[in-house]
Amino acid sequence: MVAELFDIFDVNGDGVISKGEFVELAEALLHQKGMNFSSDLFKQFDANHDNVISREELIDMVLELAL
Numbered sequence: 001m002v003a004e005l006f007d008i009f010d011v012n013g014d015g016v017i018s019k020g021e022f023v024e025l026a027e028a029l030l031h032q033k034g035m036n037f038s039s040d041l042f043k044q045f046d047a048n049h050d051n052v053i054s055r056e057e058l059i060d061m062v063l064e065l066a067l
Helices: 002-009 019-030 035-045 055-065
Strands: none
Touching: 002 019, 002 055, 019 035, 035 055
16 A cells, blocks of 8 residues: 555656655545645654655655554
């Protein structure tokens, strides 16, 4: 399920979720709108601070938030 989710929101197919792609993902999954909310969540789950969300980081997010 997470792999499919990742592929859907990795719009440009570069193998990571960018901040812009993450905003769309957060809105779709959590029904939360707003750049501040998305930005805070992005920072929380960008474990290696490379300014993208990897497949593994997305898995961690889904597990922690029990989506």
